[in-house]
Amino acid sequence: MKKVIPHLLILFLYPCFIFPQSSAESLVQEAADTVQVFFKDKTAVRVAVVQFENYSELTDLAMQKIYQLLAARLENNQGIQASDLLLNFVNGRGEFNLSKVNELDYLIYLKLIQNKSKTGLGMAIFSRWQDKLVSIKYTEKNISQSEMELLNVNNFAFSEMGFSKLADFESKNNLLDVQSVCGPDGITRYFFYYPDEIIIYLARGDRLEKQSSFILTWTRPFYPVLHFQGKLLLFTFNQELVMTVGGNFSPYAQVLIFRDNQWLPTAKIGFIPFKQLMFNQNLYLVGAIYDEGKNYFKDKIFFMPFTDPAVHSGIVEKKIFPAYDMDFSIQDGQLQGIHVIDRNYFYHLLTADFSEETPEQVQKGASLSASNGQWLAVSDYSRQTDQIFFYDIKAGGQRPAYTGRVAGEIEFISAGIWQKINGFWVCSRLTQDGYGRSIVQFWGKRHD
Amino acid sequence: MIKRKLPAQPVWIRTLENKLSAQKMKTIYFKVLTLPLACLLVFAIKPDYGGQISIKLNEPTSFTLNTANYSNLILYSLIYENFFYLKKNGAMFTHIFKDYHVDAGSKTLILTVKDNLSFSNGKPLTAKNIQLSLRMFLASNLFAASQLNKLIKNIRVAANQVLIELLADNPDIIAMMTVPELVVLAENEQSFSGPFYPDQWEKNKLLTLKANPFYAGGRTYLDAVKITFTDESIPDVFLSSPKAFKTNFQEFDSGIYQNVYLCFLQGDVGQNTKIALYTLLKKFNETTGSKYSELHTLTSDEESPVSIQIKTISRQRTASILKSSDIKLYILASLSYLEKDLTAFLKNSNLKIETLFIDDSQMMNFLNSTAVKYVLIDKIFQIKVPVEEKISRILKESSFNQFNVKYLRMLGELNEVKYSNSQELLMEQVARISEAIINDGFIFPLFQKKYSLYVRNACQAMEVDYYGRPLFQKAHIGHD
Numbered sequence: 001m002k003k004v005i006p007h008l009l010i011l012f013l014y015p016c017f018i019f020p021q022s023s024a025e026s027l028v029q030e031a032a033d034t035v036q037v038f039f040k041d042k043t044a045v046r047v048a049v050v051q052f053e054n055y056s057e058l059t060d061l062a063m064q065k066i067y068q069l070l071a072a073r074l075e076n077n078q079g080i081q082a083s084d085l086l087l088n089f090v091n092g093r094g095e096f097n098l099s100k101v102n103e104l105d106y107l108i109y110l111k112l113i114q115n116k117s118k119t120g121l122g123m124a125i126f127s128r129w130q131d132k133l134v135s136i137k138y139t140e141k142n143i144s145q146s147e148m149e150l151l152n153v154n155n156f157a158f159s160e161m162g163f164s165k166l167a168d169f170e171s172k173n174n175l176l177d178v179q180s181v182c183g184p185d186g187i188t189r190y191f192f193y194y195p196d197e198i199i200i201y202l203a204r205g206d207r208l209e210k211q212s213s214f215i216l217t218w219t220r221p222f223y224p225v226l227h228f229q230g231k232l233l234l235f236t237f238n239q240e241l242v243m244t245v246g247g248n249f250s251p252y253a254q255v256l257i258f259r260d261n262q263w264l265p266t267a268k269i270g271f272i273p274f275k276q277l278m279f280n281q282n283l284y285l286v287g288a289i290y291d292e293g294k295n296y297f298k299d300k301i302f303f304m305p306f307t308d309p310a311v312h313s314g315i316v317e318k319k320i321f322p323a324y325d326m327d328f329s330i331q332d333g334q335l336q337g338i339h340v341i342d343r344n345y346f347y348h349l350l351t352a353d354f355s356e357e358t359p360e361q362v363q364k365g366a367s368l369s370a371s372n373g374q375w376l377a378v379s380d381y382s383r384q385t386d387q388i389f390f391y392d393i394k395a396g397g398q399r400p401a402y403t404g405r406v407a408g409e410i411e412f413i414s415a416g417i418w419q420k421i422n423g424f425w426v427c428s429r430l431t432q433d434g435y436g437r438s439i440v441q442f443w444g445k446r447h448d
Numbered sequence: 449m450i451k452r453k454l455p456a457q458p459v460w461i462r463t464l465e466n467k468l469s470a471q472k473m474k475t476i477y478f479k480v481l482t483l484p485l486a487c488l489l490v491f492a493i494k495p496d497y498g499g500q501i502s503i504k505l506n507e508p509t510s511f512t513l514n515t516a517n518y519s520n521l522i523l524y525s526l527i528y529e530n531f532f533y534l535k536k537n538g539a540m541f542t543h544i545f546k547d548y549h550v551d552a553g554s555k556t557l558i559l560t561v562k563d564n565l566s567f568s569n570g571k572p573l574t575a576k577n578i579q580l581s582l583r584m585f586l587a588s589n590l591f592a593a594s595q596l597n598k599l600i601k602n603i604r605v606a607a608n609q610v611l612i613e614l615l616a617d618n619p620d621i622i623a624m625m626t627v628p629e630l631v632v633l634a635e636n637e638q639s640f641s642g643p644f645y646p647d648q649w650e651k652n653k654l655l656t657l658k659a660n661p662f663y664a665g666g667r668t669y670l671d672a673v674k675i676t677f678t679d680e681s682i683p684d685v686f687l688s689s690p691k692a693f694k695t696n697f698q699e700f701d702s703g704i705y706q707n708v709y710l711c712f713l714q715g716d717v718g719q720n721t722k723i724a725l726y727t728l729l730k731k732f733n734e735t736t737g738s739k740y741s742e743l744h745t746l747t748s749d750e751e752s753p754v755s756i757q758i759k760t761i762s763r764q765r766t767a768s769i770l771k772s773s774d775i776k777l778y779i780l781a782s783l784s785y786l787e788k789d790l791t792a793f794l795k796n797s798n799l800k801i802e803t804l805f806i807d808d809s810q811m812m813n814f815l816n817s818t819a820v821k822y823v824l825i826d827k828i829f830q831i832k833v834p835v836e837e838k839i840s841r842i843l844k845e846s847s848f849n850q851f852n853v854k855y856l857r858m859l860g861e862l863n864e865v866k867y868s869n870s871q872e873l874l875m876e877q878v879a880r881i882s883e884a885i886i887n888d889g890f891i892f893p894l895f896q897k898k899y900s901l902y903v904r905n906a907c908q909a910m911e912v913d914y915y916g917r918p919l920f921q922k923a924h925i926g927h928d
Contacts, residue, residue: 218563218564219564220564220566220570220572221566221570221662222563222564222565222566222662223661223662223667224543224562224565224662224663224664224665224666224667225666225667226495226665226666226667226668226669226921226922227494227666291497292661292667293661293666293667294497294667295494295495295497296494296497324494343496365493366493366494379493380493381493382493383493386493409493410493
């Protein structure tokens with residue numbers, strides 16, 4: 001451990017030193033280059049790593065990083081359709097979702113070995129159709145002790161190929177949520193939700209330009225708060241744009257509809273909609289409600305059939321537990337899972353039938369968001385500086401994939417789109433200058 | 449490296465099935481991945497709502513605003529919201545108004561009330577309530593109120609704005625409105641504007657305040673504040689002498705002191721009786737271990753330009769003067785902490801002196817009764833307040849029915865020299881007023897009590913304002 005501490009210090013003090021061009025990366029790069037060369041003349045071949053064994057001195061953590069580096073490079077290879085089937089690493093072996101193997105054309109096998117002082121990576125490409133190995137590549141590098149320690153202690157791989165910060169804006173205080181919608185004119189509008197107004201922006205290159213704004217009017221009972229929180233939802237219904245807004249300062253959410261170039265309040269509903277989803281061919285709004293004036297959600301989730309913007313009946317409640325944040329991952333319009341951070345900062349995953357997967361025993365941050373059943377972003381259990389963890393939830397569970405540092409403390413994460421790239425809006429608060437500023441960033445996978 | 453053809457799929461699947469379940473492995477995996485980081489970063493990122501803090505204060509007689517002493521100053525700050533707050537560093541803030549400014553052209557102070565505010569029972573808190581509260585404050589017999597009264601011509605309401613027309617432009621007007629007595633009152637006594645509202649009151653034991661869900665400053669982290677009136681257990685927050693506690697508590701300098709005076713409300717009390725009673729009460733302090741500092745001025749010995757030496761008499765002479773008297777000593781309820789010791793002391797002295805505790809609000813009714821001759825009162829002061837303001841307060845608020853034209857003239861002269869920029873003249877006038885008050889013999893300074901505020905370490909983010917009041921709005925129970 002003593003040996004590790006100096007590297008940890010370097011890691012925290014100089015984050016830019018975390019992932020220099022390392023021997024491990026060049027090892028992976030060579031393997032990736034081999035794949036690229038092999039598939040150079042092919043198009044849309046379906047490929048995945050299905051086996052990864054480790055006989056080197058590296059730990060499962062290091063394997064995870066090496067795998068992630070390779071996966072990121074494969075995903076960015078235009079000639080192939082790379083799938084990420086990894087479920088887990090344990091005892092030097094990768095666990096893969098092999099139920100999808102039948103959908104692949106080529107399988108990749110990986111093996112790490114220790115050859116005297118060097119670490120070697122062996123890669124074999126297996127063609128399912130030819131039922132034989134079609135390519136073998138072995139490469140080795142001298143991975144220094146310090147790099148090995150860094151690989152072994154650093155928890156997640158992050159590569160520029162994965163999630164990275166694509167945009168960065170300063171916001172006035174009390175920003176609650178960001179959502180966007182692409183209009184019939186093909187222009188995407190970005191809605192910034194503050195407790196008393198919505199500001200609509202257009203993207204101009206890498207910056208935002210204010211297009212319009214409108215005031216939100218709330219009525220009693222109104223609960224003044226120390227920290228504003230809220231959710232905004234935008235969707236189209238019968239060719240009309242519908243917006244719902246709610247927060248911890250009001251016991252109801254407002255439903256507004258865009259008609260005659262203005263936003264008209266049409267109804268108030270007793271919970272805050274997060275997402276829309278389909279149940280039995282019917283559109284439902286699903287959400288939760290804050291404990292009035294406080295910073296957490298009550299122990300219920302709500303489902304409401306949405307048949308008319310002015311109607312708010314037929315609400316069904318489902319009991320869960322009080323939560324600092326939660327989100328619903330929706331895949332193909334269907335509920336895939338419910339992600340929850342409880343008031344003790346533990347993450348819970350509820351499946352579509354509301355049964356709970358074994359809760360994690362490690363504390364997380366108080367913000368999370370799920371993006372179209374693909375990715376889950378969670379903040380860190382920390383103060384002053386924060387980081388964001390991205391989990392792959394395509395297979396229904398959650399697998400840590402990438403991480404990135406965020407200055408200040410994350411106030412909310414919201415799945416969204418920035419210039420046609422899927423990702424997450426992350427709002428954080430900086431207090432270093434003594435006054436406090438809100439910074440909004442967009443994190444996405446540029447090459448998706 | 450690959451020495452053999454890889455096994456067919458069914459073999460791998462069987463191999464996988466023999467291993468741990470995917471979920472279990474995920475759990476193990478995640479533990480391994482994130483445990484080191486979690487160990488390094490041990491703070492949660494959101495403040496926790498919930499819990500309660502206990503504070504030891506004097507028991508009030510009612511919830512009617514009464515800030516006559518330090519204990520009350522704290523209690524009523526919990527249930528009544530101030531128009532403006534003043535931090536120790538001089539910064540001002542408000543939870544009630546979303547905007548405030550002076551329109552120089554119309555010489556009007558415009559206070560714009562936040563939207564959708566409510567009292568603790570959910571009833572609307574509007575500009576009309578602000579107008580009413582301000583008028584009630586201006587009608588009170590307080591020095592700060594009279595100061596403000598001199599500046600205000602009229603108070604009007606327009607929608608969510610309170611328009612205070614001024615007689616002259618005065619840049620200090622907002623600062624003058626930070627006084628603790630200027631609070632938001634409701635017409636209904638069961639409505640409270642402060643961060644908490646009274647929930648349960650067990651007489652002589654405790655009072656529980658619950659968080660006001662509609663509090664204009666935002667729902668407090670604490671669910672409740674328990675105010676104890678007994679010494680059964682050590683509370684989380686309490687007042688005590690400076691440097692009395694060190695471990696487990698943070699000590700805040702409250703900047704507050706409380707003076708105790710002996711007042712004679714009727715002119716027919718003989719000088720000997722006055723001196724004898726004064727001597728007896730001085731003796732009381734000595735006998736009970738000199739818990740309170742000696743006080744030889746009307747304000748504070750450190751700041752007053754004159755010292756008052758009232759010569760005490762011997763124990764025998766005191767006894768002989770008082771033995772034939774039938775004295776009823778009225779004591780303000782804010783001095784109830786003296787009750788136990790004083791009663792025991794008087795009982796031992798074998799003198800016929802009866803003590804009666806009365807509420808500050810009852811005091812004014814007693815003034816017209818000729819039966820009330822001897823009163824023990826207290827006055828609470830902020831160290832930073834200028835001495836001339838303190839002496840003005842004593843003269844205005846503690847001369848009772850003996851206030852006369854001479855005092856009015858002296859106050860006028862004090863106001864004049866305040867604007868002369870001459871510190872010498874100012875202190876001379878303060879000395880002159882002190883001398884006149886003592887010579888007229890209706891008020892004798894007795895003791896002084898200094899306060900420190902002690903807060904248990906687990907109670908975090910507690911602030912103390914300019915007036916020495918702990919602000920509970922952002923206080924919460926720590927995780928340690």
